[in-house]
Amino acid sequence: MRKPIIAGNWKMFKTRDDALAFIYAVVNELPSIDLVDSVVCAPFTVLRDLVKRQGENLRIGAQNMHFEEQGAFTGEISPMMLQSLGVSYSVIGHSERRDMFGETDEAIAKKLPAAFNHNITPILCVGEHLNERENGSWQDLIRKQLIIDLQNLSSDLVKKLVIAYEPIWAIGTGKTATPEIADEACGFIRGCIRDLYDQETADAIRIQYGGSVKVANIDALMAQPNIDGALIGGASLVAEDFITLVKAALK
Numbered sequence: 001m002r003k004p005i006i007a008g009n010w011k012m013f014k015t016r017d018d019a020l021a022f023i024y025a026v027v028n029e030l031p032s033i034d035l036v037d038s039v040v041c042a043p044f045t046v047l048r049d050l051v052k053r054q055g056e057n058l059r060i061g062a063q064n065m066h067f068e069e070q071g072a073f074t075g076e077i078s079p080m081m082l083q084s085l086g087v088s089y090s091v092i093g094h095s096e097r098r099d100m101f102g103e104t105d106e107a108i109a110k111k112l113p114a115a116f117n118h119n120i121t122p123i124l125c126v127g128e129h130l131n132e133r134e135n136g137s138w139q140d141l142i143r144k145q146l147i148i149d150l151q152n153l154s155s156d157l158v159k160k161l162v163i164a165y166e167p168i169w170a171i172g173t174g175k176t177a178t179p180e181i182a183d184e185a186c187g188f189i190r191g192c193i194r195d196l197y198d199q200e201t202a203d204a205i206r207i208q209y210g211g212s213v214k215v216a217n218i219d220a221l222m223a224q225p226n227i228d229g230a231l232i233g234g235a236s237l238v239a240e241d242f243i244t245l246v247k248a249a250l251k
């Protein structure tokens with residue numbers, strides 16, 4: 001019913017030569033876009049090179065963007081600029097941007113409609129720190145993130161949005177949430193969408209799990225009813241692994 005979506009998040013990895021080697025290795029190996037959305041979210045410096053070579057079955061995403069189209073914002077990249085490169089997705093509100101670069105839910109709330117205005121599908125990241133998981137406040141935290149982040153989006157846009165549940169304690173730590181924990185949180189997010197919008201919107205939105213996803217654990221995660229895909233950091237850097245991870249979504 002919901003098409004799976006597997007997205008790599010390269011973070012600050014890969015020179016231009018590395019990125020070209022990756023795309024030549026994967027481009028003819030990915031399954032049809034009719035069956036699974038395959039996305040690579042890469043550094044700004046290689047977006048154009050990747051878009052030119054993305055082929056039929058891969059789409060390219062950015063990892064962040066500003067909400068304005070242009071202006072005196074030194075060092076920033078706008079959704080209009082990304083659109084002009086042929087970029088199809090952008091990660092928005094990744095925990096590394098929230099925690100290390102002071103990105104706020106209020107800024108994220110402006111970025112989401114700005115992305116849609118430029119035909120860019122946002123992959124909105126939400127998720128809790130370890131202490132919020134341990135003290136039982138993770139649901140309150142995620143609900144609050146969603147209420148603020150989505151405040152400017154109609155249900156029609158939310159249906160096209162992708163949300164990634166990324167528990168911060170599982171990112172880059174090798175500690176994956178168990179499939180049950182990940183599914184419970186993705187189901188909780190779907191329930192919040194139903195409360196904020198309606199059942200139809202909740203049934204349509206695609207929710208990924210992210211945090212130490214790798215070849216060894218993707219099958220168990222994808223088998224869960226509320227998990228529609230994965231946002232993958234480290235393991236997405238290796239071309240053969242990325243192909244295997246995308247193919248796992250077909251099972």
Ligand code: PGA
Pocket residue numbers: 009166170171172173174210211212213231232233234235
């Ligand atoms: P990881 O990163 O797969 O390396 O844990 C996931 C993410 O940050 O999106």
